[in-house]
Amino acid sequence: MSCHLTFSSFGLLGFGAFGRLIAAHLAPHLPCLIHDPALPDGTALPPGATATSLAEAAGCDLVILAMPVAEMAAACRAVTPHLRPGAVVADVGSVKLAPAAIMQAHLPSHVALVGTHPLFGPQSAKGGIGGRKIAVCPIRGKAHLPIAAFLRARLGLRVILTTPEAHDREAATVQGLTHLIAQALTRMGPLPSRMTTASFDLLMQAAEMVRQDPPGVLAAIESANPFAAPVRTEFLTLVAELDHGFSGPD
Amino acid sequence: MSCHLTFSSFGLLGFGAFGRLIAAHLAPHLPCLIHDPALPDGTALPPGATATSLAEAAGCDLVILAMPVAEMAAACRAVTPHLRPGAVVADVGSVKLAPAAIMQAHLPSHVALVGTHPLFGPQSAKGGIGGRKIAVCPIRGKAHLPIAAFLRARLGLRVILTTPEAHDREAATVQGLTHLIAQALTRMGPLPSRMTTASFDLLMQAAEMVRQDPPGVLAAIESANPFAAPVRTEFLTLVAELDHGFSGPD
Structure with a gap:
């Protein structure tokens, strides 16, 4: 398997916070x-x-x-007339079931499809992306193989080959809980910065890393992931039970 | 102000997880x-x-x-007959209002009183205590001054001089939220470790650092701190509102 992409160039549809990150890291190679x-x-x-x-x-x-996932169906329809046979279309969304279904439904059978989810963002990639993780899901064809090899060898990423469903189940906890907690902490207003513990400092770092993500990312993680709501419910129930126990008469 | 303690020895009442940490760091000096x-x-x-x-x-x-705070009144009564005039009694509890009130009520006026709260524990002090923070509250007399100087100069701690009320207000958020979240995450069972983001990894590190604290510490932080329940209620309300928003029909 080659670790060089056999592509001659890549088209990037969308130049938001994440598009910029992709361009910065891929343009030196392609x-x-x-x-x-x-x-x-x-x-x-x-x-x-x-x-x-x-x-x-x-x-x-x-x-x-x-x-954003909400704009992906329209984007698929818009690109379709221009797609070359044999081309590869990949998404980079924070969920994988919905984009996979949208791409399969809207993109012609003469293109291959790959779902990817870089498990980092503009904040967490500030120190570089080497050693960071990326989920890669085969959807149609085998283009995920050279793409995964390239991501490993040239960008130094840790590639996790998975399915859209397995991805979304894990992401419901990993990202769903982190963003939920970060959003709640942000809404609590200025939090203590003087009399802090090491564990609280870590909690604040975690929140700081994701709380400025654009609304589309938050919507994907919490609303477009079908497994996120049950995870939130479980967390909420546990917090309420703990609160009840701590406040009880004992 | 001297940075040497003028004490000839110190008595440590209680040899739990935190007593061990104190003995390990103070016995080389006294x-x-x-x-x-x-x-x-x-x-x-x-x-x-x-x-x-x-x-x-x-x-x-x-x-x-x-x-534990719950045993402090009995301990004060037990030590009273043996306390020397001019001695200094200090506590190290995770809240400061309740221990200050207990010590003032139960300990004779011929001893000085200082409240302290080392803002670290056996987990977060694994790499050493240099640079860690400790809250110090004057309660009766001026013994907090040489103690603070010693903590800074000899143990390398960052001393935060504060009052029991100001301490408990900040700790309600700093420790109350961290322990609440850590306990809820622990009860969710095995969480993903493969497909994780940097922010989720930080969240897990924060939880790991405090989730094994003994029950007495958790009770002090969540139940003996009068400001902890309102902070928990605010967090719970915000999480519920966010969940509602994410699950809603947009």
């Missing part, structure tokens, strides 16, 4: 054609990246969908 | 006389520490109370 209708003229792009039309970005042999 | 009725014969003690009678431990010029 020419990057970016299309985002919301991209202001004169936006600074990393070396190797160019802003272009939808047709040109979607005509690359690797097309990465980097928009 | 002979340590330990009394704990639950101490099994042949328990290994750090160099400089000796197991002894209640009378002898309570007869030192510095006496440290290291038992």
